[in-house]
Amino acid sequence: MxxxxxxxxxxxxxxxxxxxxxxxxxxxxxxxxxxxxxxxxxxxxxxxxxxxxxxxxxxxxxxxxxxxxxxxxxxxxxxxxxxxxxxxxxxxxxxxxxxxxxxxxxxxxxxxxxxxTNLRRERQMEGIAKAKARGVYKGRKRSVDAKKVKSLKEAGMGAAAIARELGIGRASVYRALSGD
Missing domain, CATH: 3.40.50.1390 (Resolvase, N-terminal catalytic domain)
Structure with a gap:
């Protein structure tokens, strides 16, 4: 044992x-x-x-x-x-x-x-909602440069190629292109 x-x-x-x-x-x-x-x-x-x-x-x-x-x-x-x-x-x-x-x-x-754990999560979400209402909380900073994605797309690159070039996922490329 x-x-x-x-x-x-x-x-x-x-x-x-x-x-x-x-x-x-x-x-x-x-x-x-x-x-x-x-x-x-x-x-x-x-x-x-x-x-x-x-x-x-x-x-x-x-x-x-x-x-x-x-x-x-x-x-x-x-x-x-x-x-x-x-x-x-x-x-x-x-x-x-x-x-x-x-x-x-x-x-x-x-x-x-x-x-x-659930109480802690609820308190966190309440705090975020209050901060958003005051305009203090903006969320996480964007990690993808949407302008760069769009310029590469305009240059004729496809989503997979853009993703490889920038080291990001294809879904991130599509989000950047759609403006989300």
């Missing part, structure tokens, strides 16, 4: 050291990464652990929100672990998927993690 730890932060400005320390304290070999917890895509260290772990192993996190911020993602991860005979445990929360109470608590925490 092996104990593996998974530590995650969302941005490079955040510090992993407290998570790593807590996981090492319970005897884990720790994998760590900087990636959003709202999706599983791009989380190579977690994917490596999910593929590598074997029956009887234990996966530790400090808190369930380090693993996933979506109840669907959390349940998928737990399902993969269960299929392999791997228990999920947390150092700061009473989570142990090898027990019924631990599994129930995990599900409740997953619901709250997703709820927190």
């Amino acid at each position: 092996m104990r593996y730890g998974y530590a995650r932060v969302s941005t490079a400005e955040q510090d992993l050291s407290l998570q790593v320390e807590a996981l090492e304290k319970v005897g884990c070999q720790v994998r760590q990464e900087t990636a959003s917890g709202t999706k599983l895509v791009g989380r190579s260290e977690l994917q490596l652990l999910l593929e590598f772990m074997r029956e009887g192993d234990e996966l530790y996190v400090t808190r369930v929100d380090r693993l996933a911020r979506s109840i669907v993602d959390l349940q998928n991860i737990v399902g993969q672990l269960k299929a392999k005979g791997v228990a999920l445990k947390a150092t700061e929360q009473p989570i142990d998927t090898s027990t019924a109470a631990g599994k129930a608590f995990l599900d409740m925490l997953g619901v709250f993690a997703e709820f927190e």
Whole structure:
């Protein structure tokens, strides 16, 4: 039986050291990464652990929100672990998927993690709407030079050639040409 730890932060400005320390304290070999917890895509260290772990192993996190911020993602991860005979445990929360109470608590925490993410998204959208109403928020600056796209089109280049020339996608070329 092996104990593996998974530590995650969302941005490079955040510090992993407290998570790593807590996981090492319970005897884990720790994998760590900087990636959003709202999706599983791009989380190579977690994917490596999910593929590598074997029956009887234990996966530790400090808190369930380090693993996933979506109840669907959390349940998928737990399902993969269960299929392999791997228990999920947390150092700061009473989570142990090898027990019924631990599994129930995990599900409740997953619901709250997703709820927190949704609240944060709602507050962000409200702030953006207010800023737009005041004329402060203009959105992301355009990364495609529409004038350059149009001049290349007028010079007889096709969309694919323009995209290659400027290092952008064809869809961006069409958007620039349509004025969006």
